[in-house]
Amino acid sequence: xxHISRKTIADGRSLDLPLDQDAEDSxxxxxxxxxINEAVENLRQLSGxxxxxxxxxxxxxxxxxxxxSQPHAKTEQAEQLRDVxxxxxxxxxxxxPASPPEPQAKIDNAxxxxxxxxxxxxxxxxxxxxxxxxxxxxxxxxxxxxxxxxxxxxxSQSGxxxxxxxxxxxxxxxxxxxxxxxxxxxxMLFTVAINVLxxxxxxxxxxxxxxxxxxxxxxxxxxxxxxxxxxVLLQAFMDAxxxxxxxxxxxxxxxxLGAPILSAAARASLHGSGKDYQTLQDLQQLxxxxxxxxxxxxxxxxxxxxxxxxxxxVHPHLGIIxxxxxxxxxxxxxxxxxxxxxxxxxxxxxxxxxNFHLDSMSRNSQIINxxxxxxxxxxxxxxxxxxxxxxxxxxxxRNIMFSGVSKAARMITQVALLGWGAHLSLSGELTGGxxxxxxxxxxxxxxxxxxxxxxWHQFNKSAASYGRIKQLLINSPLNFPRLRLPNPEGRLDxxxxxxxxxxxxxxxxxxxxxxxxxxxxxxxxxxxxxxxxTLGKMLVGSILPTxxxxxxxxxxxxxxxxxxxxxSIGYLPQDVQLFPGTIKANICRMRDDIEDRQIYEAAVLxxxxxxxxxxxxxxxxxxxxxxxxxxGGQKQRIALARAFFGDPKFVVLDEPNSNLDxxxxxxxAKALLHAKRQGITTVTITQRPALLQCVDxxxxxxxxxxxxFGERMDVLKALSGxxxxxxxxxxxxG
Numbered sequence: 234x235x236h237i238s239r240k241t242i243a244d245g246r247s248l249d250l251p252l253d254q255d256a257e258d259s260x261x262x263x264x265x266x267x268x269i270n271e272a273v274e275n276l277r278q279l280s281g282x283x284x285x286x287x288x289x290x291x292x293x294x295x296x297x298x299x300x301x302s303q304p305h306a307k308t309e310q311a312e313q314l315r316d317v318x319x320x321x322x323x324x325x326x327x328x329x330p331a332s333p334p335e336p337q338a339k340i341d342n343a344x345x346x347x348x349x350x351x352x353x354x355x356x357x358x359x360x361x362x363x364x365x366x367x368x369x370x371x372x373x374x375x376x377x378x379x380x381x382x383x384x385x386x387x388x389s390q391s392g393x394x395x396x397x398x399x400x401x402x403x404x405x406x407x408x409x410x411x412x413x414x415x416x417x418x419x420x421m422l423f424t425v426a427i428n429v430l431x432x433x434x435x436x437x438x439x440x441x442x443x444x445x446x447x448x449x450x451x452x453x454x455x456x457x458x459x460x461x462x463x464x465v466l467l468q469a470f471m472d473a474x475x476x477x478x479x480x481x482x483x484x485x486x487x488x489x490l491g492a493p494i495l496s497a498a499a500r501a502s503l504h505g506s507g508k509d510y511q512t513l514q515d516l517q518q519l520x521x522x523x524x525x526x527x528x529x530x531x532x533x534x535x536x537x538x539x540x541x542x543x544x545x546x547v548h549p550h551l552g553i554i555x556x557x558x559x560x561x562x563x564x565x566x567x568x569x570x571x572x573x574x575x576x577x578x579x580x581x582x583x584x585x586x587x588n589f590h591l592d593s594m595s596r597n598s599q600i601i602n603x604x605x606x607x608x609x610x611x612x613x614x615x616x617x618x619x620x621x622x623x624x625x626x627x628x629x630x631r632n633i634m635f636s637g638v639s640k641a642a643r644m645i646t647q648v649a650l651l652g653w654g655a656h657l658s659l660s661g662e663l664t665g666g667x668x669x670x671x672x673x674x675x676x677x678x679x680x681x682x683x684x685x686x687x688x689w690h691q692f693n694k695s696a697a698s699y700g701r702i703k704q705l706l707i708n709s710p711l712n713f714p715r716l717r718l719p720n721p722e723g724r725l726d727x728x729x730x731x732x733x734x735x736x737x738x739x740x741x742x743x744x745x746x747x748x749x750x751x752x753x754x755x756x757x758x759x760x761x762x763x764x765x766x767t768l769g770k771m772l773v774g775s776i777l778p779t780x781x782x783x784x785x786x787x788x789x790x791x792x793x794x795x796x797x798x799x800x801s802i803g804y805l806p807q808d809v810q811l812f813p814g815t816i817k818a819n820i821c822r823m824r825d826d827i828e829d830r831q832i833y834e835a836a837v838l839x840x841x842x843x844x845x846x847x848x849x850x851x852x853x854x855x856x857x858x859x860x861x862x863x864x865g866g867q868k869q870r871i872a873l874a875r876a877f878f879g880d881p882k883f884v885v886l887d888e889p890n891s892n893l894d895x896x897x898x899x900x901x902a903k904a905l906l907h908a909k910r911q912g913i914t915t916v917t918i919t920q921r922p923a924l925l926q927c928v929d930x931x932x933x934x935x936x937x938x939x940x941x942f943g944e945r946m947d948v949l950k951a952l953s954g955x956x957x958x959x960x961x962x963x964x965x966x967g
Contacts, residue, residue, distance in 0.1 A: 402493050402496070402497045402705075402706040402707070402709040403706055403707050403709075405489065405490060405493035405706060406490065406493070406702070406703060406706040406707065408489055409485075409486050409489035409490045412482070412485050412486065412489055413482055413485075413486055413523075416478055416479075416481075416482040416485070417482070419478060420475055420478050420479060420482075420532065421532065423471050423472075423474060423475040423478070424475065424532050424533065424536065425536065426471055427468050427471050427472055427475065428533065428536045428539060428540075428677075429539075430464050430465075430467060430468035430471070431468065431677055432540075432543065432674065433460075433461045433464035433465065433468070434461065434465070434673065435669075435670035435671075435673040435674050436461075436670065437457055437458075437461040438666060438669050438670055438673065439666040439667060439669070439670040440453075440457050440666070441454070441457065441666070442664065442665055442666025442669060443664045443665075443666040443667070445457065475529075476524070479523050479524055479528065480523075480524050482523055483519075483520040483521075483523035483524050484520070486516075486519060486520060486523065487516055487517075487520050490516055490702065490706075491513070491516060493706060494512050494513055494516055494702060494705065494706065495510075495513060497512075497705050497706055497709040498510045498512055498513070498705065500709055511585060511588070512701055512702055512705050514698075515697075515698030515699070515701050515702050516698070516702060518694055518695055518698040519695055519698055519699060519702070521691075521695075522691060522692070522694075522695035525688065525691060526684065526688070527684065527685070527687075527688025527691045527692060529684070530680075530681045530683075530684030530685050530688060531681070531685055531688075531692070533680070533681040533684075534681040534682065534685060536681075537559065537678050537679075537681060537682070540555075540674050540675070540677055540678035541555050541556060541559070541678055543674055544671050544674050544675055544678070547663070547667050547670065547671045547674075548654075548657055548662065548663055548667075548671070550653060550657065551650055551653065551654060551657075551671050551675070554646060554649050554650055554653065554675075555646070555650070555675050555678060555679075558642060558643070558645075558646035558675075558679060559678070559679065559682065561642050562639055562642055562643070562679065562682040562683070562686075563682065565635050565638055565639045565642065565686065566635075566639075566682060566685060566686050566689065568635060569631070569632060569635035569636075569686055569689055570689060570693070572631050572635075573628040573631050573632050573635075573689070573690065573693075574693060576624045576625070576627045576628030576631070577624070577625070577628045577690055577693050577694070578697070579620070579624040580620075580621045580622075580624035580625040580628060581621075581694065581697065582621075583617050583618070583620035583621030583624060584617075584618075584621040586617040587614055587617035587618045587621060590610070590613050590614040590617060591614055594610050594614065598859070599859070628690065629690070632686075632687075632689065632690060635686060636683070636686050636687050639682065639683050639686050640683060643676070643679050643683055646675065646679065647672060647675065647676060650668075650671060650672050650675050651668065651672055654667075654668030654671060654672065655668060715792060715793060715794040715795070715797075716794070717794050717797055718786075718788065718793070718794075718797070720797070720801055720882065721785050721786040721801050721882050721883065722751045722786055722882055722912075723749075723751040723752060723785075723786075723882035723883050723912065723913060723914035724748075724749065724750060724751050724785070724786050724787070724914070725748065725749040725772070725783075725784070725785060725883060725914055725916075726748045726782075726783075726784040726787065727745055727746055727747050727748070727772070727781075727782075727783055727784075728746055728781055728782045728783075728784065729744050729745070729746050729780075729781045729782075730742055730744075730745050730746075730771060730778040730780070730781030730782070730783060731743060731744060731778060731779045731780045731781055732764075732767060732771065732776070732778050732779050732937075733779045740937055741764050741767050741937050742764045742767060742768060742771070742778070742937045742938075743936075743937045743938045744781075744938060744939075745768065745781075745934075745937075745938065745939055746939070747932060747939070747942055749914050749916070749930070750914075751882075751912055751914060752909060752912040752913065752914060753914055753929045753930065754905065754908075754909055754914070754915040754916075754917065754927065754928040754929050754930070755915070755916045755917070755928060755929070755930045755931070755932060756916075756917050756918075756919055756924060756925050756928040756930070756931045756932070756945075757769070757916065757917070757918045757919075757931075757932045757934060758918075758919065758920060758925075758931065758932070758933055758934070759933055759934035759935055759940075760935065763934040763935055763936060763937065764934055764936075764937040765887075765918045765934055766807050766887055766918065768918075768934070769804075769806075769807075769885050769887045769916065769918050770806075771783060772885050772916060773802055773804045773885050774790045774791075774793075774798065775804070777791070785798070785801075785802075785883060800879055800881075801881055801882055801883065802881050802882070802883045802884065802885070803875075803876030803877055803878070803879075803881040803883070803884035803885070804876055804884070804885050804887075805869075805872050805873055805875075805876040805884075805885070805886045805887060805889050806872075806887050807887040807888045807891070807918075809860075809865075809868050809869050809872045809892075810860075811856050811860050811863070811868055811871065811872065812856075812858075813855075813856065813857060813858045814855065814856060815852065815853050815854060815855055815856065816845055816848070816851075816852050816853070816854045816856060816871055817829075817832055817852040817853060819856060819871055819872075819875055820832050820835055820836060820852075820871065820874045820875050820878055821835075821875075821878055822875060822878060822879070827879075831878065831879065831880075832852065832878070835874045835875070835877050835878035835879070836852075836874045838874070838877045838904060838907055838908070838911075839870065839873040839874035839876075839877050839900070839904050840870075840900035840901075840903050840904050840907075841870045841871060841873065841874050841900065844867065844870060845871075856871075864892075865892035866892040866893050866894060866897050868892070869889065869890075869891070869892045869893060869897070870893070870897060870900065870901075873886070873889060873901065873904065877904065877908070877913075881913060882912075882913060882914065883913070883914045883915075883916075884908065884913055884914070884915045884916070885915075885916045885917075885918075886915065886916070886917045886918065886919075887918045888918055888919060888920070889901055889917065889919070889924075890919065890921055890923070890924065898921075898923055898924075901924070902923070902924065902926075902927050905917070905924070905927040905928075906927060909927075915928075925945065925949065928945055929944070929945060930942070930943060930944055930945060930948075931943070931944075931945050931948040931949065932948075933948065933952070
């Protein structure tokens with residue numbers, strides 16, 4: 234057999250094999266490929282350069298025996314490869330010194346990057362198949378996914394990425410509900426079995442009263458006792474299994490819906506509201522309800538007819554008494570729901586607002602303490618809490634009243650059953666054991682209704698929680714998969730954006746348009762309330778315009794893959810917030826799949842490495858939720874490093890020097906100049922003239938519109954009014 238080179242094997246099409254012929258040709262092709270795989274495996278085991286040289290000099294003595302040593306079928310398959318040209322021997326000067334061959338372990342074809350199973354029609358590669366990607370130059374594929382460069386096969390890096398998976402929030406809800414329903418079917422089967430086993434004790438009492446005591450049979454008593462003990466133990470075991478399933482169902486529901494709810498709430502915050510984050514508490518309410526005794530009562534309620542039928546079979550009169558009591562209890566439950574629903578709803582609303590005030594107090598604790606605002610803050614929280622307690626007490630008073638009435642109705646039913654049963658016993662229609670058994674069974678039949686009335690408040694809360702979860706997930710727009718484009722270069726185009734935040738009618742931004750080329754820098758200045766911060770949020774996609782477009786590299790921000798877009802930009806908000814964790818974690822945006830080198834480069838670019846090195850724990854310094862132990866300026870500089878993390882191509886800085894001292898401003902200026910040298914497009918919102926020297930263009934906003942836009946020197950001259958130089962530019966009033 235002629236020598237087979239790796240290049241020839243790497244490109245199956247260079248073998249001139251008829252991959253799309255009829256069935257016989259297809260079988261022949263498969264046989265050829267099998268022979269190729271066998272030959273490659275043998276060639277890989279020959280790693281010594283000296284043996285390789287011998288193979289080149291006499292390929293017929295090296296490759297052919299390897300193939301001919303196989304069974305006769307493989308020999309015939311190898312005959313098909315005689316037309317394959319041998320690889321040209323490498324020049325003598327390129328050869329490495331010979332070294333003794335090392336023993337090689339058997340290598341499976343799946344481990345070879347240039348071996349694959351070729352589909353007969355050269356169609357899509359099936360799962361676990363690896364098709365080599367080579368350029369025209371014939372080089373082997375590299376790890377970064379680029380083609381070879383010899384013949385125009387592309388660069389070493391593709392620049393394109395895989396598509397992201399779609400997130401369908403409504404489908405996530407359906408999946409979570411399907412998991413609950415699937416488990417509930419099993420729970421209901423256990424519930425039926427448990428309720429049937431509950432009949433064991435009434436039947437035991439009936440048998441003892443009417444048979445054992447009259448026959449005085451010890452054997453019968455022992456057998457009945459053993460049987461009922463087995464039924465009781467089995468019932469207890471099945472009840473435990475039922476509760477285990479409910480607990481795991483609650484956990485599975487939170488696992489299925491937790492991430493979609495949080496993602497949907499984050500998307501809803503793009504429209505200016507963060508109240509949907511409270512929906513996570515609704516999910517916790519659902520989880521609590523699934524593991525509560527109230528749900529057990531609701532699950533037992535459908536089996537009430539079973540016990541009513543058993544009592545009716547004992548005697549129809551007793552069955553009628555039970556049915557009348559059930560109708561009365563259902564009426565009490567309906568009245569309870571009607572007279573408590575509004576109060577419970579009001580209490581929930583008050584409590585939600587009280588929690589918002591509590592969260593606000595937590596975030597502004599320093600201001601509250603410094604300005605002695607604790608009494609006022611507590612008063613605001615107390616006002617909402619008092620309203621919640623008032624409504625809750627009113628609802629619970631009514632709920633307790635109806636619960637007491639239901640208990641009284643149940644006790645009266647027990648008395649009626651025993652009294653009328655005794656009358657029937659005196660008449661000879663029933664025995665004493667039958668009366669006692671019917672009384673116990675009736676109590677079991679009425680217990681679920683009473684439990685449902687007591688837990689009606691929890692049921693209402695859970696139903697309302699599910700309604701809010703359903704509304705959030707169903708109303709959230711579908712996250713269609715976006716094409717992962719090449720990483721942006723930094724060109725920015727803003728086209729007549731208009732922003733009117735709902736439900737207001739005031740125009741915040743009105744017809745703003747401008748463009749920035751790759752690597753250009755812009756400073757946005759203007760009076761307070763002119764829309765600077767809103768524009769900055771819109772440039773990074775934090776909020777969406779009412780109309781108009783913001784484009785990065787000609788693509789609207791809405792059409793970028795969100796993960797790719799977030800990794801390609803940087804943002805320093807006006808209100809700097811750090812996450813609880815280390816400085817290292819905050820700089821790398823809480824990611825754990827990055828190299829320390831990237832964190833260091835971001836810190837150097839933002840000129841904060843020296844600052845971080847001064848901390849006792851350095852990059853491992855732990856930051857609290859309020860930023861402690863960092864000062865305001867240190868927090869801002871750490872956040873600046875976070876903005877420049879990951880080689881962004883477009884960065885927005887909102888008042889980046891509001892908390893900086895002179896040294897911090899110098900570091901910020903260095904960072905802006907370094908970003909310009911790196912070709913990073915930057916937009917800086919500022920009120921201080923020092924940063925105006927570091928930008929190419931300036932925009933002046935007034936009442937949400939562009940009052941002036943142009944080159945830095947031109948705008949500064951227009952603002953100064955007398956042609957002063959840029960280094961004498963006036964400070965813009967904030």
